[in-house]
Amino acid sequence: MDDTDQALAVEPAYDPAAEARWVPEPDKRPGRTAFQRDRARVLHSAALRRLAGTTQVVAPMLSDFPRTRLTHSLECAQVGRELGAALGCDPDLVETACLAHDLGHPPFGHTGESALDQAAEGCGGFEGNAQSLRILTLLEPKRFAPAEEAPARLAPWPGRSVGLNLTRAALDAATKYPWVRGEHPTEPGSRKYGVYAEDLAVFRWVRAAAPPGRRCFEATVMDWSDDVAYSVHDVEDGLHAGHVDPAALGDRDERAELFRVAARHAPGAEPEELGEALDRLQAQEWWPHTYDGSARDRSRLKDATSQLIGRFCLAAERATRERYGPGRLTRYRAELVVPYATRLECAVLKAVAVRYVMQRAEQAELRSRQRVVIAELAEVLVRDAPHGLDPLFRALFEEAADDRARLRAVVDQIASLTDASALALHRTLVRER
Template sequence: MKNTAPYDPQSEARWVPEPDKRPGRTAFQRDRARVLHSAALRRLAGTTQVVAPMRSDFPRTRLTHSLECAQVGRELGAALGCDPDLVETACLAHDIGHPPFGHTGEEALDQAAAACGGFEGNAQSLRILTRLEPKRFAPPDEPAVRLAPWPGRSVGLNLTRAALDAATKYPWARGRHPADPGSTKYGVYGDDLPVFRWLRSGAPDGRKCFEATVMDWSDDVAYSTHDVEDGLQAGHIDPAALRSAEERAELFKIAERFADAGEAEFAEALDRLRAQDWWPAGYDGTARARAGLKDLTSQLIGRFCLAAEQATRARYGPGPLTRYAAELVVPRGVRVECAVLKAVAVRYVMQRDEQAQLRSRQRVVIAELAEVLLNDAPHQLDPVFAAQYEEAEDDRAALRTVIDQIATLTDASALALHARLVP
């Protein structure tokens, strides 16, 4: 494991300065502890990853995915010279803004929030970290207070600039994607731009910091491999089907969402994986088969991370790589392999008929919750959101508060609230 470089004072700065109650810890160790102990992270235990939580004992939730992503990112980041606590913090926080029902809930909330600028899970993550998860407040005479719509505002977990930057997968506002203005992916809402500009101070426009690219690849590695593992264990994926020309053609159409490649390149990538000794022939639920699944994920994670580490070192040489000194290099063939695995999970797990029916119901739940809560606000809102609703300066801010309330719910609490409020 390589030594990590020190980070400069600007990287370790917090939006509101504060003393350390326990001298001896690094700034990034404090960041990691704050995210790890946050209610927002715990909530992910009840939030959909691929299938709804509690429908069986085995599949992952957003929380277990975040923990696994953090382990992958910590080791990869450390090998490349990043501060491991900084990368782990970013990985733990990367999905913290996901609403109930995962991407289905995200899409439904985006429609409900159209009048206040839409909803995006990554932008919501920044909002949680810098506003909604209360740990620190700006004193009335603090300069940061001028960035807020109300005096003495919450500054969330008050993480360091580097930690917030590392957790920002899409460092631009809606419609400001550097290559695709029509992209639905963005990392900040309009009313959170002040803190965004602060955390991005000195950063190249539209460019992720190195730690964010490590987090992003670790996310791809974790969910592409683990979603396939979950699908095999649940019996939704039959490895033999991947030999069918018809199935492969459908699979490669889906893979085009995740990588700019053609059918021949996807086929080569899938066949490279299928040719490995550790690739499963099937799954029958025995202890040996379960061990085989664990080996599958270990082999895939090692394959994808080692390829990125070696390619990045080949370009930049030895020594710590941090902030804007480098960009993570992932070989094209490995990215295509990862895209194929994502497509396998989409086709055989997410596109099942029962999942489509469930997602349809979930969209209705979110839409009806947004309507009834807005119509009756602030009476059915939690105290923290009721107070913010009362202090909202206009209709957009009031609607955003209602959206924030819904976004903090778990799958189960969203269903329970809907059952209570909607006849």
């Protein structure tokens, strides 16, 4: 046993506060850890299953091969579980966070998110990460707050759903942006946030002992695992679909445009730095310089994805250990360290997917139609509600105290749809009227 193994063996596990639940409940199967229960709850949730029909890069119904939000979440979970375990996190806890991180994404991916944010202006906007917390703590009904003799902190929730009732540590680990809209600690203009005003009570409970604006360590592992999974796999999907030509990455003009896109993912990076990052990747013997769909090229591509994931995760693991040393890195004991050069390599891969897959002309036309679907759905549902709302969201609408809360219930309904069900509901409520 080396020094790291010895340190992990003697250091305490997560404390009772980390394993606490919003509503206390007994374990029906003694012997399971609190985080194993969390993982099982997310894995069996309807919200996770819904992601099978939700856009990752391209719409899931357009072909059989591209990844969906569900396959991405499963792959992210595998990456995060191994990286977290290597650094001393509870692997079930990190896997839970990775499985849950995209639950709030609406139909049509980021296009739907932007359109729904506009439709939700009257109730504070829409953000997929804030919606994830809302799903986990309200909209996925597994547990309810006691109707009588509820603790004071449950005052807003007597007899109401508390969602999956995950542990404090699991909810914290799944919160990528632990602040409300407009309060990003380093980017005041950022539209990224992790909680709506309606959900502040449970958010404050989750973050009771957290440094303001700082993510827990498990959340940083989840965030990097997300970046690694989608940057690598989106390029793989693009190659399989024939949208990415590896030879184009050697063209000077194409590289210049690629680095312009990559700069969005690596603010402040110079084109020369991004060029060096791409050159480092292309210099690896496993890099897919050609791809024709043959069995041999498919094998080489699969090896390349494995090599890239290992490269990005090992770089983060080594840099984090260099800063913090051996031992169990959990909660607020550390922050994941990702070398700058590694972040640039990841940014270049993201740019490849954006440039050659998402920026295709037909994708722009599709996104335009999708924005119209979301806008028209919101208009009709707001006008006719509670007609058109499912029972869960109808109840929220009818219990709402004001127009803001009623609009939030409508937004919740739209956000719960898959791509296909959004189109079907649009045909029923809009086109057929």
